[in-house]
Amino acid sequence: MSNKTLPTGTRDEFGTIAMVKDQVIQTIQQNFKHRGFKKIITPLLEYRDVFQSLAPQAYQPYQFIDEHGDTLVLRPDMTLPVARMMSATGIDTPIKWYYSGDVFRVKKRMSGSYNQITQAGMEIIGYRSLKAEWECLVAASEISQKLGIADMTLELSHAKFVPNVLAALPISAPMADNLVQALYDKDLTQYQALLEPLVNDPFYPFLKDWPWLFGDFDAVLDQLTQLPKIATLESIIADLRATKAFISQRFPNVTVTLDLCVQPPQTYYTGMVFHAYSQDATSYLFSGGRYDKLLTNFQQTAQPAVGLAFDIDAIVAQRHLPKAPQETLIYFEADQWAHAEALQARTPNSNLCLADSFKQAQQIAQQQNAQLINLAER
Amino acid sequence: MTLKIALTKGRTEKQVLPLLQAAGINCDPIVNKGRQLIFNDDPDYHFILAKGPDVLTYLNRGAMDIGIVGSDILVEQQNPQYDMLDLNTGRCRFVLASTPDFDPSQTKRKIIATKYPLITQTYFEQIGEDVEIIKIEGSVELAPLVGLADAIVDIVETGTTLRENNLKVYAELQAVSTHLVVNRLALKQKRAAIYQLIAQLQKAQKSEV
Numbered sequence: 001m002s003n004k005t006l007p008t009g010t011r012d013e014f015g016t017i018a019m020v021k022d023q024v025i026q027t028i029q030q031n032f033k034h035r036g037f038k039k040i041i042t043p044l045l046e047y048r049d050v051f052q053s054l055a056p057q058a059y060q061p062y063q064f065i066d067e068h069g070d071t072l073v074l075r076p077d078m079t080l081p082v083a084r085m086m087s088a089t090g091i092d093t094p095i096k097w098y099y100s101g102d103v104f105r106v107k108k109r110m111s112g113s114y115n116q117i118t119q120a121g122m123e124i125i126g127y128r129s130l131k132a133e134w135e136c137l138v139a140a141s142e143i144s145q146k147l148g149i150a151d152m153t154l155e156l157s158h159a160k161f162v163p164n165v166l167a168a169l170p171i172s173a174p175m176a177d178n179l180v181q182a183l184y185d186k187d188l189t190q191y192q193a194l195l196e197p198l199v200n201d202p203f204y205p206f207l208k209d210w211p212w213l214f215g216d217f218d219a220v221l222d223q224l225t226q227l228p229k230i231a232t233l234e235s236i237i238a239d240l241r242a243t244k245a246f247i248s249q250r251f252p253n254v255t256v257t258l259d260l261c262v263q264p265p266q267t268y269y270t271g272m273v274f275h276a277y278s279q280d281a282t283s284y285l286f287s288g289g290r291y292d293k294l295l296t297n298f299q300q301t302a303q304p305a306v307g308l309a310f311d312i313d314a315i316v317a318q319r320h321l322p323k324a325p326q327e328t329l330i331y332f333e334a335d336q337w338a339h340a341e342a343l344q345a346r347t348p349n350s351n352l353c354l355a356d357s358f359k360q361a362q363q364i365a366q367q368q369n370a371q372l373i374n375l376a377e378r
Numbered sequence: 379m380t381l382k383i384a385l386t387k388g389r390t391e392k393q394v395l396p397l398l399q400a401a402g403i404n405c406d407p408i409v410n411k412g413r414q415l416i417f418n419d420d421p422d423y424h425f426i427l428a429k430g431p432d433v434l435t436y437l438n439r440g441a442m443d444i445g446i447v448g449s450d451i452l453v454e455q456q457n458p459q460y461d462m463l464d465l466n467t468g469r470c471r472f473v474l475a476s477t478p479d480f481d482p483s484q485t486k487r488k489i490i491a492t493k494y495p496l497i498t499q500t501y502f503e504q505i506g507e508d509v510e511i512i513k514i515e516g517s518v519e520l521a522p523l524v525g526l527a528d529a530i531v532d533i534v535e536t537g538t539t540l541r542e543n544n545l546k547v548y549a550e551l552q553a554v555s556t557h558l559v560v561n562r563l564a565l566k567q568k569r570a571a572i573y574q575l576i577a578q579l580q581k582a583q584k585s586e587v
Contacts, residue, residue, distance in 0.1 A: 108455075112439045155566065186460035186565070188576065215569045257566075279567055282440025 009107055009115030016324055021118065021316045024147060025100050028120040028310055031143045032098035035135070037122055040097040042081035044104075048073045050084050053268050053297050060106040062115075074104035079294065079307055082123050087298035093126025100312075114313065121288070121309030125295075130239055132306040133272050133290060134246055140276065140286050140308055141251045147315060149285065151278045154247060155214075156240050157259040159269040159289070164232040165210075169203055184263035186211055202228050214259035217244050221258070239272060268294050274308065283314035327368060329353035331361035332375040340375055347373075379571045380424055384442040386451075386556075387415075387427035393467040394446055394556050400582035401575070422571070431455055434559070443564035444572070450533055450554045454494045460565060463558040463576055466583060472497060472551035475540050476522045476529035482548050491521030492531040501531065501551050519543045 006012070013021060033039075048063060048071040061073035075081055078099055086093075100120035107113035122139065124132045137154065144152045162183065166176045175194065182191035191211055198204050206226040213220055224237070244256045264273050271290030278285065288308020295303040328350040332340035344350050350373075355361040358374055365372035385391050385408070395405045407417045408425060417425040428436060430451040436442040437459050445459070448468055452461055472494070474482070491512045492498045502509045512527055514520075519539060521527040533554055534540060540547065558579065565572055 111435055153566075186462050186560070188462050188580075189464040212569075212573060214566065259566075277563060277566065281567075282563065284563065 008109050009113065011114060011116075016321050017316060020319055020321060021312060024310075024312055024315050024319075025118070025120050027146050028143050028312075029098060029100060031139055031146070032096075032122050035096070035139060037096040037098040040082060040085070040099050040123075041101070042075070042078070042085060042099070044074055044102070045072050046075050046081055046084070047071070050080050051076060053080065054266060058266075062104050062106060076103055076105050078103060078119055078121060078309060079123065079291070080297070082125075082307075083294045083305075084298055086125060086303070087295050093303060094124070095126060096122065096124050098122045118312040119309040120312055121286075121307060123305060123307035125303055125305045127306070128292075128304040130242065132304070133239075133243060133274075136288060136306050136308050137243070137247055137274060138250060140274075140288075140310070141247065141254055143310070144276065144285065145251070145253075147319075149278055149315075149318075150253070151255075152253075152276055152285065153255045153257055153278070155257045155259050155275045155277070156217075156243060157214075157262050157264075157273045157275075158236045158240060159264040159271060159273055161233065161236055161260050162263075164230060164236070165227070167232075168228070168230045169207075170201060171198070183211055183261055210261050213261045215257055217256055217258045220260060224260075243272065264289070266291075268297070271306075278318065281314060281318055283311055283317075285315055286310045325349045327351065327370040328373060329361060329365050329368070329370045330373045330375060331355060331358055336375050343373070343375065379568050380421060381444055381568060381571050381575060382424045382426075382442045383444045383446065384426050384428050384433040384436045385446045386430045386433050386448065390430070390446065390448055390468050390556050391427060394465055397465060397467055397579065397582055397586070400586065401578040402582075403578075434459070437559060437561050440561055440563065443561050443568060444575075445559040446556060447559060448554055449552075449557050450494060450497070452557060452559065453552075454496050456496070457559060459562055460560045461557050462560050463579060465556045465558055465579065468554070468556035470533050470535040470554045472501075472531060472554065473534045473540075473547045474501075474529055474531055474549040474551065475519075475534070475545045475547050477544065478546050480522065480529055480546070480548065482529075486528075488528045489526075490529055490531055491518055491527035493518055494531060494533075497551070498531040519545055 048061070051061065051073060054077060059076035061076040064072045066072050078101060082097055098121070100118070102116050102118050104116055106115050122136065124135060141154070162180060166180055169176060171179065179191070179194050182194055188211060195204070195207055198207060209223060213223055240258060247254060247256055265287060268291045269289050270292045273289035275287045276285045286308050288306070290306045292304045293302050294305050326349065328347055330340050330344050330347070330350055331353045340352055344352055353361045353364060353372070355364055358376060361372060391408070395408060399405050403423055404420060407419060415427045426436070426442065430447050433445040433447045434451065434455050434457055437445040446465070450472070488509045489512060490498055490509045491514045493514060493516070495511045495513050498511055512521065518530045518532045521530055522545065523543060529548065531551065537547070558576070560572060
């Protein structure tokens with residue numbers, strides 16, 4: 001350990017990257033603000049129990065013990081603290097929140113991953129209508145356009161599709177559990193072995209290709225024609241179709257795809273799930289969906305909710321970082337302060353040089369390869 | 379669309395290349411590689427050769443789309459990507475082994491040397507035993523011979539090394555084979571190419587049987 005080194009998985013951010021990151025956050029927050037969303041700031045520290053519905057293998061948190069022996073964590077997620085706050089304060093719904101901040105997830109040491117991740121997102125709480133998903137997706141698509149993400153793919157899925165198909169299958173509960181695990185893991189070897197007893201079942205033509213039921217929206221729907229009719233799927237498919245049509249009409253440049261074999265990101269998802277990525281990305285740009293039972297982790301009554309979060313670091317990593325512009329330093333005498341400030345305000349990429357002498361100002365300008373304006377000689 | 383594949387070099391590489399070639403992938407540059415580690419000439423498939431645990435690091439960071447790696451590494455490293463296909467090459471098994479005088483039923487907290495602490499811990503938890511694990515980086519067979527450990531958990535292919543070192547197998551743990559692992563986001567971005575690769579590999583596997 002040293003007083004100069006950072007803990008594993010952390011980093012300092014400064015200069016152009018920090019500026020770009022700030023601009024990305026501002027762009028996202030401005031959009032939500034213009035849509036009338038309200039800002040919410042929750043603490044970095046929470047009790048561990050707030051996050052008990054998160055899959056523990058997905059998000060390992062930093063943990064501490066407080067003075068009473070209770071376990072605290074640095075928040076690994078932004079949505080559950082909002083749900084905790086809603087259940088504790090009795091704020092009237094419907095309400096729309098936006099937020100930005102850091103979450104902390106301990107990753108494997110020295111793997112090139114960072115444990116502190118910046119997110120900016122929104123939560124719409126209290127609306128059951130599909131319009132809530134649509135506002136989420138419209139806002140996210142608008143933001144992506146403003147951020148200059150030209151080749152965005154929006155992937156839609158639904159937390160209830162897989163369970164509803166499984167419920168209709170003529171198989172035992174343990175076999176269904178094994179099958180869905182192999183499906184979610186995309187473990188084709190195991191999945192195909194499990195299907196062998198069902199070769200003559202009417203579901204087999206659909207089941208054999210189920211792990212590949214993602215990609216082009218219409219092609220995936222075409223594959224569904226092999227599936228025997230399941231009444232509970234009709235409204236799910238109708239909502240997905242309507243959402244695809246709505247987004248494609250509003251944002252013709254966004255490619256909308258469909259995934260009907262993916263595991264929801266968390267167990268608390270109850271409806272439509274969305275992810276977005278660009279072709280060169282190594283992480284999703286944003287993820288979200290509907291989680292109508294989220295608040296039941298904290299209170300008796302359920303509240304419909306839809307939300308999404310942008311992965312700010314993933315967006316910044318994909319952006320072309322501009323070359324730092326040449327700076328201009330403004331040297332002035334103390335009695336020229338107002339004049340210097342006025343000049344600085346109208347000169348791009350400038351700042352006040354606070355040197356005591358012009359000679360010192362010249363040295364600083366040379367060191368920083370900056371232009372120097374000398375107000376003292378005017 | 380180019381698929382970027384990280385292949386575990388060494389034994390895994392040698393045993394899987396015939397299957398890749400049977401699946402229609404030109405592996406000649408890898409067969410005749412000399413000291414080359416990266417192969418970018420084929421527009422459809424770019425390969426790198428890396429050590430097993432590093433294959434997963436490249437895959438997890440999105441630097442590569444696909445990894446070809448032993449299931450021992452996948453389990454030990456708690457692979458978070460899609461383990462899509464058992465290629466059924468590089469087959470071997472984990473065993474608990476020691477000197478002939480080792481008594482597995484002896485009531486003591488045994489000391490087990492291994493390169494695979496997680497797999498070892500999981501095995502002994504399953505049989506209800508708590509053991510002390512010593513992580514060894516290679517030539518694990520030495521540990522019980524020089525008194526560092528009571529026994530070892532290691533991968534065995536033919537058992538020759540164990541026999542030559544006068545070690546005996548006391549328990550069979552899980553089987554090991556080479557798997558095809560796919561980065562989760564790459565599967566979305568390159569669905570058609572990955573589908574085609576897997577279909578070709580499965581066809582080649584069937585014709586081998």
